[in-house]
Amino acid sequence: MAQRVAVNDGAPGSKRTSRVRVAVRLRPYMDKQDEKGEGTCVRGLDPQKLEIINWRNATETLQYQFDVFHGEQTTQQEVFLTSVKPTLPHILNGQNASVFAYGPTGAGKTHTMLGSQEQPGVIPRAVKEVFRLVEAQEEEQDGWDYSVGMSYLEIYNEKVLDLLSPGSQDLPIREDKDRNILIPGLTHTPLSSFADFDTHFIPASLNRTTASTKLNQRSSRSHAILLIKVVKSQRGPPHRQQTGKLYLVDLAGSEDNRRTGNQGIRLKESGAINLSLFTLSKVVDALNTGAGGRVPYRDSKLTRLLQDSLGGSAHSVMITNIAPEYRYYFDTFSALNFAAKSKQIVNRPFVRETVLAPTIAPGKRAREEREAGGSGEPQNKKSKEGKKAEQSPSPPVHPHSSPDSSVLERLLALEKMMMGSAERERLNLLKTVAQSRKEIQMLKEKQKELEDKANKLNKQNEATEKDSKDALLFKTDLPPLLRKQSTAAKPRKQQAVVTPLQVSQVQPLQQSAIVCKPSQFLDKKKRIQTKVGEGKENGGADPPSSDEVNWESHLDSALLEQSRKKILQTLNSGSLKDLKSLQLIGDKKAKLIMGWREINGDFTQLEDLKKIEGITVKRFSSFIKANILSSMGK
Ligand code: ADP
Ligand code: MG
Secondary structure, three states, rough: EEOEEEEEEEEOOOOOOOOOEEEEOOOOOOOOOOOOOOOEEEEOOOOEEEEOOOOHHHHHHHHEEOEEOOOOOOHHOOOHHHHHHHHHHHOOOOOOOEEEEEEEOOHHHHHHEEEEOOOOOOHHHHHHHHHHHHHHHHHOOOEEEEEEEEEEEEEEOEEEEEOOOOOOOOOOOOOOOOOOEEEEOOOOOEOOOHHHHHHHHHHHHHOOEOOOHHHOOOOOOOEEEEEEEEEEEEEEOOOOOEEEEEEEEOOOOOOOOOOOOOHHHHHHHHHHHHHHHHHHHHHHHHHHOOOOOOOOOOOOOOHOOOHHHHHOOOOOEEEEEEOEEEHHHHHHHHHHHHHHHHHOOOEEEHHHOOOOOHHHHHHHHHHHHOOOOOOOOOHHOOOOEEEEHHHHOOOOOOOOOOOOHHHHHHHHHHHHHHHEEEHHHHHHHHHHHHHHHHHHHHHHHHHHHHHHHHHHHHHHHHHHHHOOOHHHHHHHHOHHHHOOOOOOOOOOOOHHHHHHHHHHOOOOOOOOOOOHHHHHHHOOOHHHHHHHHHHOOOOOOOOOOHHHHHHHHHOOOOHHHHHEEEEEHHHHOOOHHHHHHOOOOHHHHHHHHHHHHHHHHOOOHHHHHHHHOOOOOHHHHHHHHHHHHHHHHH
């Protein structure tokens, strides 16, 4: 009886968790439907980097770094040699490996995994290589026998179906005591050669469930999983046995299925596909961030099946396939974020030099792509013209300029979902900013204190010079501080007038709120009027509602209206950052506003804000007041 040996990457008992290596493959531009000549939205920069236009701001690009970037000209052989071949020898040593093709339908997953007669992909190349390695070992007469076998299955609607046994029912996934994942009842076909593999694999491939969708006539809606098993048995005692598994996976399309117009049963399929892909995303994330937390393998069939071949001591590669055409923008963006959440960089300086927003000259891009080792689409060849090259006569439509609000909404939702470490970094930065603001505020308060003292002194001086009646008149009709400042702190006198008002407005609600600059106020008169109103009625206590009426009534109604409009516009179309730049809106409120906007659409009036959780009538009033005063000065 053979003795099973648990292999743990040369370190028995170790719980080493390996990363999933991530490669990205950009297929050539081939959009025949692209009558508008929109060009590409993504390009390679070097063998690890690529960039995509930033949908939020087309003058920027987002750069991503991966373990490998395969440009448009990369051959099937190159993909195999760089991303797959190095993992194969491990299979002969009782270790597991997995290779996935991820990406939207039409981006080249099947081309990468299966390929064609003329351009065979990863699957035929890997199987051939496994046989070659086995033969080489056998020639060496190392005392072990090797046997190779295959299983082929698909996960469709969260059901595990055997492609080598058509008509089979959903198969269960089990785990043995050594933590190996098994599928009892799954056909295992022994293979004697590569030719043997072909005869079993090709007809089985035709059993795959494919359904036509708007996106692609032969869109795959299931995950196709080929398992190649190499069992290594020791000829002599103690007759040890090692099993190595290689999973070659052509995943279902990662596209957002709302766009395919899927209905009914298809929608259910979409949900199921998303569950497996969504879980895969979480698993890859957990493995690659190495947080040491739970890896949610059990949350979907796909990840459960791959549990012993993804992470742990297994060797895993994910080839993210992307398409360059603009019409794939959303799917490309989400696929890249899936593959590299924390590697996103907004690269302004580069963009200013080379990819000016409305005029990403296809010729220039193509040239750069060629320089970067890619091919670029030579649809609009242009000579080197320095800056002129940026002024393309046919500016490509970039997603930011497209008024497709549903895409924008989904991008926002995606961004929200993707708030990973990049967001954490941003929050840290915001914390630092908040800290600096606090310090500035403290300094301002200190300054105000000093200014007040100086004013008092001045008043006393003046009181001795003039009679008390004059002093009273002076105080109510004119901005006294301005005048008197001239004898106190010179360069900061204006600030001294305004700061106390701002502090008193903002402090009761939110200590860390941004203190407005003096220039944000309309004119001296209004400032004083407001201040007087504030001082009399508010007095630092809870503001009564009459206060709101009062301060507004001091302002020019046209300007007031304009300012309300401006705020409304920010509420409706502002980014998270824009929202947070509003007075009294922190991260949490900004997110709530975005969430409300996604669910309910645009705010029709500022008062809609009161419908948001946590924004009380009082808070709303303070919000309006602080923002109107602030925006009117801008
Ligand atoms: P997916 O499986 O992701 O839906 P396919 O592999 O079917 O995408 O690719 C869509 C089309 O693009 C196919 O006609 C395929 O031959 C072609 N294609 C994909 N990638 C490449 C590539 N790297 N080079 C040439 N053609 C490609
Ligand atoms: Mg496919």
